[in-house]
Amino acid sequence: MRGQALKGHLDLLLLAVLSDGARHGYAVIDDLRERSGDTFDLPEGTVYPALHRLETGGYLSSEWSVVQGRRRRTYRLTDKGRGALGEQRRAWGEFSDAVANVLKGSPWPSTS
Amino acid sequence: MRGQALKGHLDLLLLAVLSDGARHGYAVIDDLRERSGDTFDLPEGTVYPALHRLETGGYLSSEWSVVQGRRRRTYRLTDKGRGALGEQRRAWGEFSDAVANVLKGSPWPSTS
DNA sequence: CTTGACACCTAGCTATTCTTAGTATAGGTT
DNA sequence: AACCTATACTAAGAATAGCTAGGTGTCAAG
Numbered sequence: 001m002r003g004q005a006l007k008g009h010l011d012l013l014l015l016a017v018l019s020d021g022a023r024h025g026y027a028v029i030d031d032l033r034e035r036s037g038d039t040f041d042l043p044e045g046t047v048y049p050a051l052h053r054l055e056t057g058g059y060l061s062s063e064w065s066v067v068q069g070r071r072r073r074t075y076r077l078t079d080k081g082r083g084a085l086g087e088q089r090r091a092w093g094e095f096s097d098a099v100a101n102v103l104k105g106s107p108w109p110s111t112s
Numbered sequence: 113m114r115g116q117a118l119k120g121h122l123d124l125l126l127l128a129v130l131s132d133g134a135r136h137g138y139a140v141i142d143d144l145r146e147r148s149g150d151t152f153d154l155p156e157g158t159v160y161p162a163l164h165r166l167e168t169g170g171y172l173s174s175e176w177s178v179v180q181g182r183r184r185r186t187y188r189l190t191d192k193g194r195g196a197l198g199e200q201r202r203a204w205g206e207f208s209d210a211v212a213n214v215l216k217g218s219p220w221p222s223t224s
Numbered sequence: 225c226t227t228g229a230c231a232c233c234t235a236g237c238t239a240t241t242c243t244t245a246g247t248a249t250a251g252g253t254t
Numbered sequence: 255a256a257c258c259t260a261t262a263c264t265a266a267g268a269a270t271a272g273c274t275a276g277g278t279g280t281c282a283a284g
Contacts (some may be wrong), residue, residue, distance in 0.1 A: 004119050004120040004238095004239065004240070004271085004272065004273090005119070005120035005121060005203070005207050006120070006256090006271095006272070007117070007119030007120055007239095007240085007241090007270080007271065007272065008118070008119060008270090008271085009117060009211065010116035010271085010272075012211070013211065013214050016214050016215050017214065024231075024232090025231075026230065026231050026232080027231095030242070032214065035213055035214045036210035036211075036213055036214055037210060037213065039206055039207065039209075039210035040214070040272085040283085042272090042273095043272090043273065043274080044231085044232075044233085045233090045234080045272085045273060045274065045275080045276095046272055046273060048232070048233065048234085049234080049271090050234090050271090050272085052232095052233095053271095067231095068280080068281070069279095069280050069281065070230060070231055070232090070280050070281075071231070071232070071280090072230095072231070072232085072280085073231090073232075089215065090205075091117070092211065092215070094151055095117050095151070096208050096211070097126070097149075097151075098127065098148035098149060098151035098152055099121065099148075099204065099208075101147055101148055101149065102125050102128050102129065102144065102147045102148055102152070103124075103128050103201065103204070108174055118240095118241070119239085119240060119241065119270090119271085119272090120239095122240085122241075136262075136263095137262070137263070138260095138261060138262050138263085141263075151242080154242095154265075155239095155241090155242065155243075156262085157241085157242065157243065157244075157245095157264090157265090158241055158242060158243095160262095160263065160264065160265095161240095161241085161264085161265085162241085163241090164264090165240095170281085180249085180250070180261090181248095181249050181250060182248080182250075182261060182262055182263095183247055183248090183249090183262075184261095184262070184263090185263075214228095214282090
């Protein structure tokens, strides 16, 4: 997963993971990696700022706690966030269908 | 299709359209719009520079002609371009599968 | 007491698309 | 003739947002 294929789709992924239940940032990263079969192994510098942005936008709320001496910030989807997830899912469906339609016109190479 | 969901996927789309046969830039734009069901209605300022970039990279070759008084630059996939298309298809498949896997974990909203 | 996993943070860079504006021909309309 | 629309290409700058790279600190294992 190099390149910037993620652009514009990161929020969808984060909201989706958090719609499963509240999690702290590090756990979001782990979950995303596992659920995607190692395809999305995102750096912290990508995920933390994105979570902050989503919270600022009112899509997430957060709460601090301390577990075994380590501080954690646990994020939870707000109603607005849940609504946004639905919209982003819709947009993803439209986008991926459109790509599929463009691709299906052209032939596959001979199994490189 | 607002936002920058396209980032990182534009080359794939252009190569796919051109793998169907040589076309000039304007025709690429039209084709993309039609094939995607109006989802990808890209501005010229997006497509032309991208075609130049692909040609500079050796993925496309171009040829000038004049049709009804208007000059046209017709682009054609090179072998390198065809190889890149295969690789980009693979990458798209991996990407979209990964997104699907992340999404399927979380529940759908109640049909907004 | 050093290493590695856990857990968080931010400033600045970079890549790429989009915006905006311009050139030019052909054909139709008023 | 003047004007508009569709066709067709181009360049320069703005804007977005993810990534790099660096930093803080805790805990458990070797």
